[in-house]
Amino acid sequence: MAAEETSKLCELGEAYPMKGGDGPKNYANNSTYQRGAVDVVKHVINMAIEEKLDIDNLMLSNSNTTFRIADLGCSVGPNTFSSIDTIIEAVQSKYQTQGPRPSSSQIPGFQVFFNDHTSNDFNVLFKSLPDQNRRRYYAAGVPGSFYGRIFPRASIHFVHSSYALQWLSRVPKEVVDKDSPAWNKGRIHYLNSTEEVARAYRAQHAEDMECFLDARAQEVVCGGLMVLIIPGHQLQGSPNDSHSFLNVTYRLLGSSLMDMAKKGVVSEEKVDSFNIPIYHMSPQELEAAVEQNGSFSIEGMEHLPQVPKLDTVAQNAQLIASHSRAVTEELFKQQFGDELILDELFDLYRKKLEAQPSIFEFMGTTTFLAVLKRKAN
Amino acid sequence: MAAEETSKLCELGEAYPMKGGDGPKNYANNSTYQRGAVDVVKHVINMAIEEKLDIDNLMLSNSNTTFRIADLGCSVGPNTFSSIDTIIEAVQSKYQTQGPRPSSSQIPGFQVFFNDHTSNDFNVLFKSLPDQNRRRYYAAGVPGSFYGRIFPRASIHFVHSSYALQWLSRVPKEVVDKDSPAWNKGRIHYLNSTEEVARAYRAQHAEDMECFLDARAQEVVCGGLMVLIIPGHQLQGSPNDSHSFLNVTYRLLGSSLMDMAKKGVVSEEKVDSFNIPIYHMSPQELEAAVEQNGSFSIEGMEHLPQVPKLDTVAQNAQLIASHSRAVTEELFKQQFGDELILDELFDLYRKKLEAQPSIFEFMGTTTFLAVLKRKAN
Known part of the structure; x- marks a missing residue:
């Protein structure tokens, strides 16, 4: 969860500064999407709290009760803070207008757990973090993988997780096992790979989602809500369609890395054992996992707006290359250390993207937002 | 709270490695005290939980309730972890033997908030942190000063704070104000200074304790306990006795710094505005603060064993110099940056200590442990 996807592009660009920051990655070129996505998220959070949060049954009548919010995969902030503000404003407003006793003293205190x-x-x-005097909540950091338990039983009232659930808990074992039919030699992802590799990724994802939902079922109080923002698979075609945008981009990034291996810049063995542990789930896969778990109901599902295309192929290629670098840079560093020159890799990648202008017609991933509610036991 | 005092000497020595680590600061020379102090703390925590923690009234009957522990001024660990284990074992044991319904399912979950x-x-x-699978608690980090609110209302059942409350929230304003009668020119502490300076420190400490107890009164549930381990003032004589051990050590450290100012190594102006924000409270001052606050009762008070003297004056001088450096190094760095050579300062200090062998007859500070209980409203 250290890296994030599309909608956090600008902020990530600032966290990992790159050359040519005045180019297509500047804020003006990206803020339309940022604003659009933030507006949708805010709207859905408000609606979910307004319509789905049953404060009469959720909270104890005790006015001392604390409303506890968990932000899973928060990274280093500060993107997460505005969603937290939205959640708290909506809950406060609900208490003020619909609380059991409409007195401001009945509004609970808020505690926010930032996890990664x-x-x-x-x-x-x-x-x-916003200054303690201006914050409306007490903040805590919680270290640990959200694929396991990180909170006490029935202690969380609201879960928010944005651009984090696409990360698998690990690279599937089989894809780095030379003796397995799912060995992913010369490629770096399940997209644009064999059915065996895709199956290994799917299995890992299914296992991870089972762990995620099991853990949350124990931690979230009955009636508690989860808002999950998930970068899923592309709108056009199936994820395994070899012409799909995601498929092509992973293929070109992988082939850029293989080109460098052939030139002797990096070891081919290391490329063979390098795989990006990101899975692009579909809304249907989320539905199936929720159904199998049994503790949550899906209360809503929204698609976030697509990232708008830039004017030229060169700009789009630069945007995608920069974004991919922001998301994957740490992974590359861990695997290849100093032997891999990242500037060279992503420049090669950018050139390969430019040479295939047709892919930008279907540019973009599907990011969707799901609202889940913890059922009564 | 980044630095700590006497009983954490060995660990601090490791965190801020120094030359001559095989000398008097090695573990063998200090472990007797470590063991003695740890044993007393463990015994008092066990007794407090056994005798003073009223679990029938403290917890809700709901088996999902979480027992929340706050460690205030935790620094970077790992000293704090063994006390946390002691607390949890004692609470678990109490639930097993005296819980409302003596079934293991009634034992609460534990959540520990590490604050600094x-x-x-x-x-x-x-x-x-101990590995998540071996820990009996969910961990969270809470950033912020414990002189303000850091937790939701009535959310904490047990507070532990070890070697942190001696740190004032800040250097008293008057002592760095040239126009104040409390201007602490040429000295670095209220001990061995004027009555005006001592008064400014006392006033700051009184204000800080008021803030500390006010904040905790709101955060700790009725019946909740606080165990505070506080390095206080010396056994022999009053804190202002110019021959007391603490008085002499602060004077010698201050005069070492002034010697360096006279040599032109550091600016005299910076020395004048440098003051160590540590206050050595007495048990009586704690009692007075608790009485004025009104929300807590003092359930017990224990003195921790004295740090044992080493065999030679040279060893004792080295021990004190190393310890002072561990505690104050960050403060010196903040004030003087690279212009001050810390090796030179603490070597000068060590030599001055060696030249006054009589002070080691009264070596040591009084560290005391207080058990406070949150009264019913």
Whole structure:
């Protein structure tokens, strides 16, 4: 969860500064999407709390009760803070207008748990928190994988997770096993690979979603809500369609890496054992996982707007290359260390994207937002 | 709270490695005290939970309730973890033997909040946490000063704070104000200074304790306990006795710094505005603060064993110099940056200590442990 996807592009660009920052990655060129996506998310959160949060049964009548919010895969902030503000405003407003006793003293206190892997930079996160006097919540950081239990039983009232659930808990074992039919030699992802590799990724994803929902079922109070923002698979075609946008981009990034292996810049063995642990789930897969788990109902599903195309092929190629780098840079560094020159890799990738202008016709991933509610036991 | 005092000497020595680590600071020379102090703390925590924690009234009958522990001024660990284990074992044991319904399913889950300033290294803390599978608690980090509110109302059942409350929230304003009668020119602490300076420190401490107890009164549930381990003032004589051990050590450290100013190594102006924001409270001052606040009762008070003297004056001088450096190094760096050579300062200090062998007869500070209970409203 250290890296994030499309809608956090601008902020990630700032966190990992790159050359040519005045180019297609500048804020003006991306803020339309940012604004559009933020508006949809805000609207859905407001509607979910307004219509689906049953505060009479959710909270104890005790006025001392705390409303606890978990942000899963928060990274180093600060994107996460505006969603948290939206959630708290909506809950406060609901208490003010529909609370059991409409007195402001009945509005609960808020505690927000910012979660990410232990390797996340919590020092940066804590320093970027809004000032304690201006915040309407008490903040805490929670280190650990959200594929396991990280909170006490029935202690969380609202879960928010944005651009985090696409990360698998690990690269599927089979795809790095030379003796397995799912060995993913010379490629870096299940898209544009064999059915065996895709199956291994699907299985890992199914297992991860089972763990995620099992853990949350224990941690979220009955009636509690989850808002999950998930970068899924593309609108056009199936994820395995070899002409799909995602498929082509993973293929070109993989082939850029293989070109560097052939030139002797990186070891081919390391390329063979390198795989990006991202899975592009479909709304239907989420539905199936929720049904299998049995503890949650799906209360709503929305598609976020597509990232708008830029004017020229060169700009679009640069946008995609920069975005891919922001998301995957840490993975590349872990696998290849200093032996891989990332500038060279992503420049090669950008050129390959430019050479295939037709792919930008179907540019974009489907990001969807799901509202889940913890059923009564 | 980034630095700690006497009983954490060995671990701090490791966190801020120094030359001559095989000398008097090695573990063998210090472990007797470590063991003695840890044993007393463990015993008092066990007794407090056994005798003073009223689990019938403390917890809701709901078996899902979480027992929440706050560790205030945790630094980067790992010293804090063994006390947390002691607390949890004692609470579990109490539930097993005296719980409302003596069934293991009634034992609450545990959540531990590790608190320190935002500038604390939470990344190191989180990495040093016991493995999630071996821990009996869910962990969270909470950034912020414990002189303000950091937790929701009535959300904490047990507070632990070890070697943190001696740190004032800030250097008293008057002592760095040239126009104030409390201007602490040429000295670095209220001990061995004027009555005006001592008064400014006392006033700051009184204000801080008021803030601390007010915040905790709101955060701790009725019947909840606080165990505070506080490095207080010396056994022999009053804190202002110019021959007391603490008084002499602060004077010698201050005069070492002034010697360097006279040599032109550091600016005298910076020395004048440098003051160590540590206050050595007495048990009586704690009692007075608790009485004024009114929300807590003092259920017990224990003195921790004295740090044992080493065999020679040279060893004792080295021990004190190393310890002072561990506690104050960050403060010196903040004020003087690279212009001050810390090796030179603490070597000078060590030599001054060696030249006054009589002070080691009264070596040591009084560290005391207080058990407070949140009264019913």
